Amino acid sequence: MLTQTRTQAKLTRWTEILSSCDRFGYLTTSQIQRLHNLGGRRNTTRILSDMGEFLSSFREGETVWYLNARGRKEIGSQTQRRRTLHVQHTVIRNEVYIAYRPEQWRVEYTVKWDDKTIIADALFRVKVGGPYTFLEVDVTQATTQNERKIALYRGLCDTGRWQARNGPFPEILYVTVSEHRRKRLTELLAGMNARVLTVNEMA
Template identity: 40%
Template sequence: MRKAILKTERNTNILLSLKKLDYLTRSQLQVLHNLGGERNAQKVLKELSPYVECFRDGENVYYLNAAGRSIVGGKPRAKTLQARHFIMRNSLYIAFGQPETWKSETRLKVNKQVSVVADAIFYDEEGTLNIVEVDHTQTMAKNAKKLEKYTKLLELGVFKSSPRFIWITMTEYRRKKIKELSAGMHSHVFTAAEFN
């Protein structure tokens, strides 16, 4: 009986992670839920097949289907190239210790002056606001425009203290460009390769 309860709890927690983070790779689910080796992880995820959909993008990528959403809620998702954007964001979520304060797709705004949607925000142990930005297929012009909006928010004194900007991008070249664009801001820029 206890084993069945633990299994149900583990499966529900996996579904809740998919609700919160939208798309997760097998390896990300292994880390988040201590699923052990690849064979065990595949076995566990196969048991969840009535509640999740899966597609290949280097490795299996999972998201909730209608049956899974009926159990834990969540937004409808589909197989999409945009999934890589979510997977990159989720790499940061895992790397920063799965912050409890993590909120995805958060709008920061000052009415009629400036509005920007951060890919995610969270507060660290010191209470510092961390703003996460994912540069997957974005043009540098769009990144520059987004940074202008953040600069405007800083100038308007929206933040109690200076936030830390955390970027994840695809290449070393793009990392260099983002560092140039965000000069003068408290920022860290990672490449996706650092998390794989």
């Protein structure tokens, strides 16, 4: 009976990890470790190695995991993923989720008004009824792209339309990859309810 219980617990954990990989797309070893409270790094690596038939992986600073065809079939996922240039962006966005564990989390959140559109990397709030945050992940965007997007956020805030429907305008949280980019973004966001963090500060 003890063996059966252990086997069931193992299968449950595997299913939970596969479901997280499906939900978040790409997760690093340390992200899976924290999401599923797997204890030490060694234990996490062992579990993920045991699950190798269901997962593909590659190195991007550390090992990044995602569902392979067998893993998708195991949990009934239709979403096929491959290694792309967008992976680092997704991993950083997932890092924000793990840091805040928000109760509401919507990726690629679109706001339209007049003839304008903003697609935030995520809209979240830590507690239902609490303040919203727009998340932007900045990895390789040109300064002009960031300038345009921040100008759109300013314009949306100035219309008052968000506030009329949803309450206070969200804080804008930018997470970027270097101190240089952080300084530039901080300048662009001057006067707004905004923060800029580097990835290292999220860890």
